[in-house]
Amino acid sequence: MGDASVISGGFMSAITSSLRRRRFDSLVIGAGGGGLRAALQLARADATVAVVSKVFPTRSHTVAAQGGMNAALANVLPDNWHWHMYDTVKGSDYLGDQDAIEYMCRAASHLVVELEHIGVPFSRLDDGSIYQRPFGGQSQNFGGVQAARTCAAADRTGHAILHSLYQQNIRARTHFFDEYFALDFIKDDQGYILGALVLEIATGEPLLIEAKTTLLATGGVGQLFATNTNARINTGDGLAMSLRAGIPVQDMEFFQFHPTGIAGRGMLITEGARGEGGYLVNKDGERFMERYAPNAKDLASRDVVSRAIYMEVRDGRGCGPEGSYVHLKLDHLGSDVIKKRLPGIRETIKTFLGIDPINEVIPVYPTAHYTMGGIPTNRFGQVVMPIKKGAEEAVPGLYAAGECACVSVHGANRLGGNSLLDIVVFGRAAGNHIIEYLKEVRQHRPVDNESVEQAMARFLRWDARAQVEGQEETVDALRRSLQQVMEKYCGVFRDDTILTQGVEKVREIEARFQNVVLRDQSKCFNTARIEALELENLIDLGLATVISALARKESRGAHSRIDYPERDDLAWMKHSLYFKEEQRLEYKPVRTQPLTVDSFPPKKRVY
Numbered sequence: 001m002g003d004a005s006v007i008s009g010g011f012m013s014a015i016t017s018s019l020r021r022r023r024f025d026s027l028v029i030g031a032g033g034g035g036l037r038a039a040l041q042l043a044r045a046d047a048t049v050a051v052v053s054k055v056f057p058t059r060s061h062t063v064a065a066q067g068g069m070n071a072a073l074a075n076v077l078p079d080n081w082h083w084h085m086y087d088t089v090k091g092s093d094y095l096g097d098q099d100a101i102e103y104m105c106r107a108a109s110h111l112v113v114e115l116e117h118i119g120v121p122f123s124r125l126d127d128g129s130i131y132q133r134p135f136g137g138q139s140q141n142f143g144g145v146q147a148a149r150t151c152a153a154a155d156r157t158g159h160a161i162l163h164s165l166y167q168q169n170i171r172a173r174t175h176f177f178d179e180y181f182a183l184d185f186i187k188d189d190q191g192y193i194l195g196a197l198v199l200e201i202a203t204g205e206p207l208l209i210e211a212k213t214t215l216l217a218t219g220g221v222g223q224l225f226a227t228n229t230n231a232r233i234n235t236g237d238g239l240a241m242s243l244r245a246g247i248p249v250q251d252m253e254f255f256q257f258h259p260t261g262i263a264g265r266g267m268l269i270t271e272g273a274r275g276e277g278g279y280l281v282n283k284d285g286e287r288f289m290e291r292y293a294p295n296a297k298d299l300a301s302r303d304v305v306s307r308a309i310y311m312e313v314r315d316g317r318g319c320g321p322e323g324s325y326v327h328l329k330l331d332h333l334g335s336d337v338i339k340k341r342l343p344g345i346r347e348t349i350k351t352f353l354g355i356d357p358i359n360e361v362i363p364v365y366p367t368a369h370y371t372m373g374g375i376p377t378n379r380f381g382q383v384v385m386p387i388k389k390g391a392e393e394a395v396p397g398l399y400a401a402g403e404c405a406c407v408s409v410h411g412a413n414r415l416g417g418n419s420l421l422d423i424v425v426f427g428r429a430a431g432n433h434i435i436e437y438l439k440e441v442r443q444h445r446p447v448d449n450e451s452v453e454q455a456m457a458r459f460l461r462w463d464a465r466a467q468v469e470g471q472e473e474t475v476d477a478l479r480r481s482l483q484q485v486m487e488k489y490c491g492v493f494r495d496d497t498i499l500t501q502g503v504e505k506v507r508e509i510e511a512r513f514q515n516v517v518l519r520d521q522s523k524c525f526n527t528a529r530i531e532a533l534e535l536e537n538l539i540d541l542g543l544a545t546v547i548s549a550l551a552r553k554e555s556r557g558a559h560s561r562i563d564y565p566e567r568d569d570l571a572w573m574k575h576s577l578y579f580k581e582e583q584r585l586e587y588k589p590v591r592t593q594p595l596t597v598d599s600f601p602p603k604k605r606v607y
């Protein structure tokens with residue numbers, strides 16, 4: 001597959017010239033919090049902006065965010081942005097870029113207040129100020145006692161933020177293309193990104209959206225793993241589009257496993273449950289986190305808590321008939337706290353387990369949650385590429401923000417509550433940079449037909465695939481195999497043998513993908529076609545993840561190697577860059593210099 005020659009040149013140029021086209025100043029791919037925050041900035045500055053989303057905007061995964069958004073408002077306990085910065089650098093296991101982290105933590109309070117003003121109904125304290133709960137990895141005074149930094153709208157914070165942002169975009173006259181699937185970028189011969197070819201899902205018709213700038217805000221890749229907290233749409237399409245355009249993806253070996261997914265199912269129980277006073281116990285009723293993190297206990301960083309649960313189960317202290325999970329205890333909190341602060345997770349638990357957390361303990365186990373890696377950007381949202389050793393330059397016209405981007409503020413491990421912050425901070429920053437760019441670049445550059453034809457060919461070859469005889473693979477089965485391979489060979493703990501097998505197995509899946517046929521060739525709302533396109537993206541990202549993980553011979557943050565249990569700053573305090581071409585890796589240094597304050601040098605990370 002990937003062979004465009006099945007479609008003749010003349011036929012292709014006829015299709016290309018009859019293609020429907022639309023023109024905007026700016027194209028935003030993705031209508032989660034990242035995309036909508038950027039679009040709002042642009043629309044308010046009177047740019048014409050198109051937002052493309054494969055689902056209705058308010059169904060984007062941001063809607064599922066529960067626990068909240070970090071900002072050092074100091075409404076509950078003393079706090080300041082510098083402490084938040086320290087916690088984020090430490091949480092990242094010193095792989096985060098400190099200039100971007102300073103920028104994010106400084107902007108946080110302002111952006112929470114801004115969200116409040118556009119209508120986000122944050123929970124309140126008695127004095128009317130915004131309620132804040134303690135979350136994992138938060139401290140006062142650079143590693144001192146627990147802080148309370150997470151601003152929450154009960155346990156439906158993402159829902160509140162996404163709906164408010166959508167409403168404000170409607171008001172600002174952002175143009176929405178709902179249920180359109182982005183296929184590939186369109187470029188010119190000088191490397192400018194000039195928009196994208198998208199597919200109208202309802203009709204099956206392609207549409208070319210030309211734009212002076214394109215921003216990717218397509219979210220994470222949680223669907224790489226069998227057990228995950230993510231929406232089914234989180235297939236990393238934007239990352240795969242970038243890979244196909246020759247742009248690398250960064251730090252893909254760092255995938256966050258959230259400690260408290262519903263055992264065996266994966267749905268998330270927010271860290272806010274522990275923030276409100278919940279804790280984990282093993283089969284002996286022991287509060288085991290006291291052994292692994294004597295100070296922070298259940299509110300240690302996510303990587304630390306996930307590994308602790310895994311080890312309790314491995315060492316025979318798990319709960320349940322097979323000893324395969326641990327218990328999260330909330331039943332001591334009282335029904336008032338649960339009803340007021342955690343109503344959403346109570347509902348989830350009642351629906352999926354048939355029990356009420358007010359009276360019963362909850363079986364939990366780590367579940368794939370968040371993509372720390374992504375498309376490399378700077379803190380202005382520009383996508384950056386290495387040009388020669390040590391230097392990089394921006395890809396003209398291309399931006400990325402939100403979970404699909406790697407700025408990198410989360411480094412090797414993201415702190416809870418920092419992603420909702422990341423998406424609004426860098427969505428807005430990218431919007432601001434684009435506004436400046438549009439002042440310089442007033443004209444649309446002519447689109448290079450060859451790049452349109454390439455994108456069309458990749459899309460149209462699925463029609464040709466209907467006729468292939470012989471061995472057939474189905475999208476569903478292959479997607480399932482990929483998810484199981486990733487879970488088994490690239491999970492919480494890794495070593496050389498297991499990762500080497502993982503690389504082989506994902507390469508086998510890549511080869512089997514050549515035999516996938518599309519039996520349903522209908523045009524209208526053909527979800528089989530969409531799932532095939534998504535699977536192709538997932539396979540590229542599975543390879544990126546497992547190849548990057550095999551290469552990194554140290555343990556840092558979420559990447560835990562049994563054969564290299566220590567962090568190795570001398571050899572490995574650097575970002576990885578994976579290129580699709582030749583499946584090769586390069587590395588670039590971590591930016592350790594903040595904007596205005598002293599650098600936080602790497603220290604042993606204990607909680």
Ligand SMILES: Cc1cc2nc3c(=O)[nH]c(=O)nc-3n(C[C@H](O)[C@H](O)[C@H](O)COP(=O)(O)OP(=O)(O)OC[C@H]3O[C@@H](n4cnc5c(N)ncnc54)[C@H](O)[C@@H]3O)c2cc1C
Pocket residue numbers: 029030031032033034035052053054055057060061062063064065066067068069070157158180181182183217218219220229230231233234236237238268270369370401402403404416417418419420421423
């Ligand atoms: C269950 C859950 C709970 C969470 N809770 C918290 C929390 O409490 N606090 C916190 O800070 N973080 C939390 N997170 C993480 C955080 O919610 C996400 O990282 C963040 O919302 C991602 O936002 P985004 O804008 O980058 O992408 P998303 O919200 O994932 O949106 C992606 C958008 O891209 C579009 N898209 C993707 N591919 C295509 C394509 N090919 N064509 C067209 N459109 C496309 C989708 O339609 C969608 O609109 C949680 C995550 C999950 C899964």
